[in-house]
Amino acid sequence: MQVGVIGIGLIGGSMAIDLKKRKFADRVVGVESEQLHAAAAKEMGLVDDLVNLEDCIAESDIIVVATPVSAAIRLIPQILDKVDKQIVTDVCSTKEKINEMVHYHPNRKNFVAAHPMAGTEYSGPWAALSGLFDGRAGIICNAEDSDIRAVELVKSMYDCLNMRMIYMRAAHHDVHTAYVSHISHISSFALALTVLEKEKNEKNIFDLASGGFSSTVRLAKSNADMWAPIFSQNKENVLTVLDTYIEKLQEFKKHISDYDEQGVRELIYKANKIKRIIR
Amino acid sequence: MQVGVIGIGLIGGSMAIDLKKRKFADRVVGVESEQLHAAAAKEMGLVDDLVNLEDCIAESDIIVVATPVSAAIRLIPQILDKVDKQIVTDVCSTKEKINEMVHYHPNRKNFVAAHPMAGTEYSGPWAALSGLFDGRAGIICNAEDSDIRAVELVKSMYDCLNMRMIYMRAAHHDVHTAYVSHISHISSFALALTVLEKEKNEKNIFDLASGGFSSTVRLAKSNADMWAPIFSQNKENVLTVLDTYIEKLQEFKKHISDYDEQGVRELIYKANKIKRIIR
Numbered sequence: 050m051q052v053g054v055i056g057i058g059l060i061g062g063s064m065a066i067d068l069k070k071r072k073f074a075d076r077v078v079g080v081e082s083e084q085l086h087a088a089a090a091k092e093m094g095l096v097d098d099l100v101n102l103e104d105c106i107a108e109s110d111i112i113v114v115a116t117p118v119s120a121a122i123r124l125i126p127q128i129l130d131k132v133d134k135q136i137v138t139d140v141c142s143t144k145e146k147i148n149e150m151v152h153y154h155p156n157r158k159n160f161v162a163a164h165p166m167a168g169t170e171y172s173g174p175w176a177a178l179s180g181l182f183d184g185r186a187g188i189i190c191n192a193e194d195s196d197i198r199a200v201e202l203v204k205s206m207y208d209c210l211n212m213r214m215i216y217m218r219a220a221h222h223d224v225h226t227a228y229v230s231h232i233s234h235i236s237s238f239a240l241a242l243t244v245l246e247k248e249k250n251e252k253n254i255f256d257l258a259s260g261g262f263s264s265t266v267r268l269a270k271s272n273a274d275m276w277a278p279i280f281s282q283n284k285e286n287v288l289t290v291l292d293t294y295i296e297k298l299q300e301f302k303k304h305i306s307d308y309d310e311q312g313v314r315e316l317i318y319k320a321n322k323i324k325r326i327i328r
Numbered sequence: 329m330q331v332g333v334i335g336i337g338l339i340g341g342s343m344a345i346d347l348k349k350r351k352f353a354d355r356v357v358g359v360e361s362e363q364l365h366a367a368a369a370k371e372m373g374l375v376d377d378l379v380n381l382e383d384c385i386a387e388s389d390i391i392v393v394a395t396p397v398s399a400a401i402r403l404i405p406q407i408l409d410k411v412d413k414q415i416v417t418d419v420c421s422t423k424e425k426i427n428e429m430v431h432y433h434p435n436r437k438n439f440v441a442a443h444p445m446a447g448t449e450y451s452g453p454w455a456a457l458s459g460l461f462d463g464r465a466g467i468i469c470n471a472e473d474s475d476i477r478a479v480e481l482v483k484s485m486y487d488c489l490n491m492r493m494i495y496m497r498a499a500h501h502d503v504h505t506a507y508v509s510h511i512s513h514i515s516s517f518a519l520a521l522t523v524l525e526k527e528k529n530e531k532n533i534f535d536l537a538s539g540g541f542s543s544t545v546r547l548a549k550s551n552a553d554m555w556a557p558i559f560s561q562n563k564e565n566v567l568t569v570l571d572t573y574i575e576k577l578q579e580f581k582k583h584i585s586d587y588d589e590q591g592v593r594e595l596i597y598k599a600n601k602i603k604r605i606i607r
Contacts, residue, residue, distance in 0.1 A: 119589075166538045186535055215535060228526050229537045233544040236515050239576035241599040243569060247507050248605075255605045256465055256494060258508040259445045263606050264546050265512040270603050273596035277589040284584055290522060291581050295574060297518035302570050305563055310398075310556040317552035320520040324549050326527075326534045327542045 053109030061115030062177025187212035241269035332388030340394030341456025466491035520548035
């Protein structure tokens, strides 16, 4: 089996490593439009070969689109135009817009919309890791629109990556990821901006940064080219969650302004319930 | 040397462990008003003995006040009323209000205002850890108001805990901790509240929670009795930072609403500068 990975960054690169190492693929080829990333991926041996898009489509059994979602939404219909028996899948963090783009494509059944929920705050081929997906959730959306054998093949690929699969509607996926992933990133970017603005004047402020700060600000290192299109494509859900988040901050602000410690305490008691979920 | 620790929680308990183990103290006694915490501290052997406040003050060479800041602000002047040569220090996360409370106390020179910047999101004696302070920053505020030998003794205590000491004004301390610690906690509490509110209706949302979410929401497990008084006592600074934080979120909201991906990208590029500071 040949796997073609389009976009050899954190996700594409990590898949390439383990699909070859764990023998799901005999051969992994990559397509990478950024010259530096392509050269690094080659030097690091992440793929067996770098090829052009046409050859990747023509020669691979599975084509994994692992680009930012803005590029994926253009690429996936173009790739579907050219496939015969090849299976196409993606790894993008928003699913509803992609789903709409391919819904009436004559080769829709060759496409499986997927989202392996794994990552780090780093990006590029040098961020690729063996074991990145182990034990994490992998999502397949709108499986009924895909050929059943296509879904089975993609599932077997994620089985090889030790993911636990969850099936859901694209629209649900986008609501849930807005809550558990997209808002975390915005909260972390905004925290970094807040503290960096202060730091301009106060050089030593970071001497005091403790582990708690590092933890909440970690995601602020994440890649702009990946995240800006995610927020656009999931605009409605992200704005809904962002409004709720700002409301909660306003509640803190009000209680603190009023010296209402009991009010603050009750907000914290409620927030503490996250303990039963995140260990 | 006998060290008396008032409040055997995460911080007091961790100090008790390492000050004894590393032979700074021959004997560590504890004062703990919560019965369950006292019984657990005794059972876990965190201190050599549990004593009452009067005996702790009378018999100890250094008295470390490791209670929430709301209790500390009452306790410290009461303890100073009763000291002769004993040194009193605290570990609280806000310093300006405490400083004001003791400024004209006749035994002010026996007191050293300190803040070891270490911790976890857990609390209580069962959260105490050996090595908690190793390599972290320890702050001493308004050292010129303390007897020089008192400052040296407290510094030698923190040297034993492997902390790197920083000296600053209480007012500066409170500004800086608002930026690098207090706002992180509020951002995390608000994130937990946002997602928990959604979860009421959508039971499976947390199946999708990835490492990024766990990291940003980690501090939301923190203790209400510790944090509510911190926000009160550092009210002005916390509200200033909170306003800036909400403004940054509003900037994201505006660019996302306008489908202005370049605007979002530029905010993220700026936020990414946190990379040079947090590794």
